[in-house]
Amino acid sequence: MRRVLLLQLACLLAVSSFVYGQNGHMGHPIDKNIVFPHFAIGAGVNTQIILMNPRPGNEVTGTLFFFTQSGAPLSVVNNGQSVNQLQVTLPPEGIEFISVSGATGQATTVGWALLDVTGPGQGQDDPRTRVFGSVTFTTTQGSNTVGSVGVVAGRYELGAHRTVAVPVIVQGNTINTGVALVNSGAAAMTISFQLKDRQGTVVQEAATINPPISPLAPGNQTARFVTELFSGFNFNNNDFRGTLVISAQQEGLVVTGLLSTNALLTSIPVVLVPGQGPGGGNPQTHTVNDVGFTFNPATVTITAGDSVQWQIASIHNVVEVTEATWNANGNTPKAGGFSTTFGGGTVQFNTPGTYWYVCSPHASAGMKGRVIVNPAQ
Incomplete structure (x- = not known):
């Protein structure tokens, strides 16, 4: 009985985590995801997800998706409505409290949640760095609250070969x-x-x-x-x-x-663990594709020493530009910048920083991307 109780309690803990890379589960771009690995509803258990945007100047928008342990969309009750996703808008320096529960008579159900950040737009710093999350679980028996657990969010990144x-x-x-x-x-x-x-x-x-x-x-x-x-x-x-x-x-x-x-x-x-995975002596190659006249993903975050491989159609190329040129949808190459031939290629990035690039023929149509290179650990 004690073991069963501990297993149930283990399903009541959640922290938010950033995940980097390509498109993930159900097409959600991993480079925009904030993952809550645990939440629980039903049988007297309610969950409150708290999201914060601590920075001034920009609001953050996104969609919060709920999934079962097997990855299927999970219906939760929010404000009396049964939903499996919620639109989220966080004003500058704002905070949002999102309460979800199970349907009447529903048994305890464990799942996970994903915030797919969709704003602000291109040219801004990584939107995930402006969202912080935590989760509070409350257990009730009738009208009495018998337990409440609050967990401060952390960031645990586990990308390729990490x-x-x-x-x-x-x-x-x-x-x-x-x-x-x-x-x-x-x-x-x-x-x-x-x-x-x-x-x-x-x-x-x-x-x-x-x-x-x-x-x-x-x-x-x-x-x-x-x-x-x-x-x-x-x-x-x-x-x-x-x-x-x-x-x-x-x-x-x-x-x-x-x-x-x-x-x-x-x-x-x-x-x-130092010495393991990107930046730890095992450089990785990250892939960028084209979807019509866009790069996918438009932003890729890597570690110094990693490479980016563009696998794109023969009508597209990659040319590094300055941030000002990038913001203006221009195509003037940056002096000494990197480039690929039409159809793509591979570039290794050894110096931390943000690299801005466009497709020369289609920059005016907004075909552009960036590479964020973090220091090696």
Whole structure:
């Protein structure tokens, strides 16, 4: 019974995470997504998602989508209406409180949410950097509130070939550590797990959970304690301190750390492992395509040392321009800037910064994009 209770509570934790890359689940562009890996409704559980736009000068717009654990659209009740998506507008320095619940008599239902940021327009800084989120879960019995859990949002990026580490504590039947995983990408996700002790020695090479979590299908979400992931390991007779290492071979995986103490939940850090993934000695290649007279994605965020490959029609090319030329839909090349031939090509970016580019013949029609290069870790 206690194990069932802990599993239910593990499904009541959420933080928001940024995910970078190509189009993801159901066509939502990963480079504009903010993912809430967990929320719950039904059977006396209500969720409130809090979104903040702390910067002055620009409003942020987007659509908040709700999904089941298997990635299908999930209906929630908001202001008495059954919906599976909500339009969101955050004024400069504004905040929005979005309350959702289940239908009358609905059993506890766990899912995940995705905010697809659609504004401000091109030429502005990355809109995701201006949205911060958190989630509060409230459990009621009749008219009485029996528990309320608020979780401050964090940002845990897990792109192509990224590796993260989660601190692990297991102590008797009172403390356990878990993770929530969402595949927000468009392809099945190959995930590997390692359990290390406090000296960094690998004590369990692969998860033994049955059925296995990997591959994780597109749009799927799951939450598991480490004692479930490594069911054959004795965790030093339930007195263990160490690290859980998680690696993914595709883009779009979002990881949230969970710590359960006497059935009370808190979030715990999830950190990128140095030397693994983009910027850590394993450069990546990111693909940009063309859709009509637009680049897709129009903005790609990479790490210094990564490359961008443009796979575009023979009537299009890529030419770097200044920001002023880009804003004016001009096509005057930037002195010393990069370019590709018609039909595309590959460019490696080793210096952090923002690079603005256009298709020369179609710049006046707004065919342009940018590459944001973050420093290597």
